Amino acid sequence: MQPSTSPTRFAYLGPEGTFAEAALSSAVDTGGGTRTPRPSVPATLAAVRSGDADAGLVPLENSVEGSVPATMDGLADGDPLIITREVFLPVAFTLAVRPGTTLDAVRSVASHPHALAQTGRWLETNLPGITPLPASSTAAAAAAVAAGEHDAAVCAAIAAERYGLEALADDIADHAGAVTRFVLVSRPGPLPAPTGNDKTSLVAVVGDRTGALLDLLREFAARGISLTRIESRPTRQRLGVYSFSLDCEGHIADRRVGEALAALHRVCEDVRFLGSYPRADGRQNCPVPAESADDAFAEAGDWLDRVRSGAV
Numbered sequence: 001m002q003p004s005t006s007p008t009r010f011a012y013l014g015p016e017g018t019f020a021e022a023a024l025s026s027a028v029d030t031g032g033g034t035r036t037p038r039p040s041v042p043a044t045l046a047a048v049r050s051g052d053a054d055a056g057l058v059p060l061e062n063s064v065e066g067s068v069p070a071t072m073d074g075l076a077d078g079d080p081l082i083i084t085r086e087v088f089l090p091v092a093f094t095l096a097v098r099p100g101t102t103l104d105a106v107r108s109v110a111s112h113p114h115a116l117a118q119t120g121r122w123l124e125t126n127l128p129g130i131t132p133l134p135a136s137s138t139a140a141a142a143a144a145v146a147a148g149e150h151d152a153a154v155c156a157a158i159a160a161e162r163y164g165l166e167a168l169a170d171d172i173a174d175h176a177g178a179v180t181r182f183v184l185v186s187r188p189g190p191l192p193a194p195t196g197n198d199k200t201s202l203v204a205v206v207g208d209r210t211g212a213l214l215d216l217l218r219e220f221a222a223r224g225i226s227l228t229r230i231e232s233r234p235t236r237q238r239l240g241v242y243s244f245s246l247d248c249e250g251h252i253a254d255r256r257v258g259e260a261l262a263a264l265h266r267v268c269e270d271v272r273f274l275g276s277y278p279r280a281d282g283r284q285n286c287p288v289p290a291e292s293a294d295d296a297f298a299e300a301g302d303w304l305d306r307v308r309s310g311a312v
């Protein structure tokens with residue numbers, strides 16, 4: 001990936017006014033580059049894959065609602081893409097309507113499924129019996145309300161403003177303090193340099209056999225690598241065959257992480273590397289046990305070379 005200061009064509013989950021746009025602005029210096037909203041997560045990833053964009057910003061998971069399937073599956077399948085950055089954004093939801101609409105006139109509410117899920121209790125309490133309608137993004141819902149397609153949208157305050165809507169209520173999330181994790185993805189290329197506080201993401205397909213998941217986990221545990229996320233996703237081949245999407249601490253340039261991934265390559269049916277990038281959640285990686293540090297691997301490698309050459 002080019003450094004974020006060089007002209008880069010950025011794509012993001014649009015239209016204008018999404019949380020994805022806010023995440024891009026908050027964390028990436030788009031410099032002299034361009035930012036183009038795309039209508040969906042698959043369209044954002046497709047723009048990067050086709051070369052229409054150099055990098056794409058999409059939501060990956062939320063602290064309340066969990067992962068965003070379109071992103072998880074979009075990264076697991078298709079031409080490889082790699083994550084070069086993660087961005088965390090606190091999200092606050094507004095109920096937005098066309099000016100003059102009152103709460104008792106609202107019959108339909110649209111938003112991204114994650115936003116509807118995170119405001120479900122508020123909506124049930126304040127708008128009993130309404131129909132929540134899924135949209136490709138919170139801002140797409142706001143635009144649809146402005147166009148008269150729905151009565152209200154759950155969106156960012158900035159989206160209400162952008163589409164000429166009025167906020168009927170602010171901060172309507174059921175759980176205060178929700179945070180969404182976004183990722184910036186690029187076509188495979190030079191990896192971000194290790195910073196000493198990095199994460200690595202991958203998807204591994206394990207065989208349908210006893211202990212397959214344990215074998216996968218063992219490769220990390222044996223090398224003193226802490227996982228920060230793991231979840232199973234259907235492979236869509238047949239019921240019962242799963243892939244595991246996970247993040248671990250460390251950079252693939254770290255010996256322990258490289259060796260763990262190489263071991264997974266041996267024990268799993270398929271492994272897709274999804275990138276090594278600076279950790280951005282404000283937390284520090286767990287201390288690396290002395291026997292798992294790079295110099296311990298280097299020293300052990302030297303010893304093996306000596307033994308193999310008959311020197312010891």
Ligand SMILES: O=C(O)C(=O)Cc1ccccc1
Pocket residue numbers: 013017018019020021059062091112114115136137138139180
């Ligand atoms: O729809 C958006 O604005 C997004 O960026 C995706 C999203 C949806 C709900 C919570 C956080 C991010």
